Each structure stands twice: as structure tokens, then as C-alpha cells.
Amino acid sequence: MKMLLAVAAMLPTLAGCASMSAPDARMDMPVLQAASPMPPITIYHLEGRRSERVVWLMEELAFPYELKFVNNSLGASLAEIRKVNPGMPTAPTLIYGDQVLMESGAIIDVILRRHAPGKLMPALDSKDYPWHQIWYQYAEGSLLPRVGTDYNVWQIKPPERRSPLVDSENVIRFAEDWLAKNPYFGGAEFTSADIMMEFALRYTLLLNIVDSERYPKTLDWLQRMHARPAYKRMVATARPNGMLNPPVPLPDEARPPPR
Ligand SMILES: N[C@@H](CCC(=O)N[C@@H](CS)C(=O)NCC(=O)O)C(=O)O
Known part of the structure; x- marks a missing residue:
């Protein structure tokens, strides 16, 4: 051996x-x-949603995949997901060989560590690695849950006062401050942390839950992400009619000033 x-x-x-x-x-x-050989992959997808992360990853790596969704219909695409993942029908759902996977962050991690070791991730012993991990988790662990809570509260009943806890504005400001000092969320290079954060930040701005003009570094970073050839290939494949199916944006008065 x-x-x-x-x-x-x-x-x-x-x-x-x-x-x-x-x-x-x-x-x-x-x-x-x-790198282990990649099993056949089918990505179950909703246009403009988190499954784009996995399509984008596959395009960055030039790995083959099949994409399953019904053009212009989130409902019909979800019905397809329900058929293969009835227990937790969310996008992305991935057919990975003979397994059904979910959670975009877990899927990206499995693909990179198994099939593209050393790619789109800082080296374990590099200075960038701990913060790459933080931003990789932050997208689903802190940013989107807090934005989602604020959005849902506003949809039900506009709050009379701002919560003293960390809210949407705080989580976006924190990302903006990082981008003032670092070109990417993984530090010096483009990594999987950027793939996780792109949906989180783009979707938040679509919700109009913060005033995007206050976050120029974030806007600049988003532009850089969207200029990547692999991102453009993702858009051509996963949003063939440019459909984003955006959620209903909040009124401007929902956007709090920085603390
Ligand atoms: N943390 C999960 C979230 C998955 C998720 O909620 N996806 C949304 C689309 S962006 C979805 O499938 N929503 C359908 C529903 O909630 O019924 C991930 O990162 O994959």
C-alpha cells in the first residue's frame, strides 16, 4: 500500500x-x-433560487450535470422536486449517483471535497481558511434566517419599533464591511463562500429589506460575480428566459438606517 x-x-x-x-x-x-470520479448528477431546480448555486459550481468546475425544472413555473418545478424528495422538497435537491441530497452548502462541500480537492477553497493551513468557513456558513446560518424573519414579520404586520437584536441591516452591513477590506468572501481568491453569499445578498436586495445604495462594496462584488463566465453560463442554462420570479418587495419604509 x-x-x-x-x-x-x-x-x-x-x-x-x-x-x-x-x-x-x-x-x-x-x-x-x-479526486474521486463524479457520479451522474441531476439538479432539481427553481429559477432564481438557491439551486443556482449548484449549477454555478458545476459551471465553474466544468463538470457535467442534468438540470430539471419547468420553465417559468416555480409551482410545477416544486412538484417535480416533491416526486424525488417528498420528505423535504426544497431546491436544490440533487440526485447524486443513487443518493438524494439537499442543502446547497452540504452539496457544494461534498462535490468540492470529493471531486475537486484543492479547488474553490483556501488551503486548510492558510490564513483565509477560518473566514472562508465563516462566510460559507453565514449565508444560510445568519444572513438569510435574519432577513427571512424580518421579511415575514413585515408581511404580517409592520413592526412598531426595530428589534434590538441583530437584524437584516446588521447582517448586510457586516458583509459590506468585510468587502471593504477583502476582494472575496473567502479572502484573496474567489471560492465557494462567494457562491454561497451571492444568492444570499442578491435575494436580500430583491426583497428591498435594506437600501442597496448604502452598500456600494456589495453592489460592486455582485457585479464581479455576475461578470464571471461560469455565472453567465449558469444564467443561460438555469434562467433561460431571465426569470427570477422575485418575491414581493417590501415598501421603502421597511428599510432601517444603519445603527
Ligand atoms: N438551506 C437550504 C434551503 C433550501 C430552500 O429553502 N430552498 C427554497 C428555494 S430558494 C425552497 O425550496 N423553497 C420551497 C419551499 O420552501 O417550499 C439550502 O441551502 O439548500
Whole structure:
């Protein structure tokens, strides 16, 4: 086994798609992390929604995939998702070989770590890695839940006063401040954290829950994301009529000033 790994590490063809990690204490030699072959992938999709993240990832990696959705109909596309994922019919739902996967962040992580090691992620021992992880989780863990709560509250009954807790304006301001000092959410390079944050920020601005003009760094970063060739290919494939099916935006008075 040791012999095989050592020989494999020297082969230029294998080394091209492999990365070496730190020495493994048990084996006392470097562990080879080669990319596993990608199983057939079908992405169940809703236009303008989180499933775009997975399409965008596949375009960045130039990996093949099948895309399933009904053009111009979120309802009919959701009905398709329900057929394969009745327990939690959300987009993205992914057919990954013989498994049904969900949660965009988990899907992206599985694809990168298994099938594209070393790509679209800072190295584990780099300075960028911890903050890449934070922004990667922040999109679904902090930003969208807080924006969603504020949006739903406004839809039911406009609040009489602003919550003292972290709210939509705070979560967007925090991202804006990061972008004032860093070109990407993963730090120096474009990474999967940008893929996670793009939907979160674009969707928030569509809700009109904050005043986008107060966040020039965010607008500039969004423009840079949308100029990427892989993003444009995603749009051509996953929004063939340019359909975003935007949610109903809030009135301007819903947008609080920075604290
Ligand atoms: N945290 C999940 C959220 C999935 C999700 O809620 N997707 C929305 C579309 S963006 C959806 O399927 N909504 C349909 C519904 O809630 O019934 C992820 O990142 O994949």
C-alpha cells in the first residue's frame, strides 16, 4: 500500500488532479487525496433560487450535470422536486449517483471535497481558511434566517419599533464591511463562500429589506460575480428566459438606517 501511494504521488498524470496533505501519523507518509470520479448528477431546480448555486459550481468546475425544472413555473418545478424528495422538497435537491441530497452548502462541500480537492477553497493551513468557513456558513446560518424573519414579520404586520437584536441591516452591513477590506468572501481568491453569499445578498436586495445604495462594496462584488463566465453560463442554462420570479418587495419604509 505504502509503495503504491509513493509511486502514485510521483506520476505526473495523477499528481495533476491530486493534492498532498500533511503527513499521516499512522502511516508516517503523505496521504494522497485524489479526486474521486463524479457520479451522474441531476439538479432539481427553481429559477432564481438557491439551486443556482449548484449549477454555478458545476459551471465553474466544468463538470457535467442534468438540470430539471419547468420553465417559468416555480409551482410545477416544486412538484417535480416533491416526486424525488417528498420528505423535504426544497431546491436544490440533487440526485447524486443513487443518493438524494439537499442543502446547497452540504452539496457544494461534498462535490468540492470529493471531486475537486484543492479547488474553490483556501488551503486548510492558510490564513483565509477560518473566514472562508465563516462566510460559507453565514449565508444560510445568519444572513438569510435574519432577513427571512424580518421579511415575514413585515408581511404580517409592520413592526412598531426595530428589534434590538441583530437584524437584516446588521447582517448586510457586516458583509459590506468585510468587502471593504477583502476582494472575496473567502479572502484573496474567489471560492465557494462567494457562491454561497451571492444568492444570499442578491435575494436580500430583491426583497428591498435594506437600501442597496448604502452598500456600494456589495453592489460592486455582485457585479464581479455576475461578470464571471461560469455565472453567465449558469444564467443561460438555469434562467433561460431571465426569470427570477422575485418575491414581493417590501415598501421603502421597511428599510432601517444603519445603527
Ligand atoms: N438551506 C437550504 C434551503 C433550501 C430552500 O429553502 N430552498 C427554497 C428555494 S430558494 C425552497 O425550496 N423553497 C420551497 C419551499 O420552501 O417550499 C439550502 O441551502 O439548500
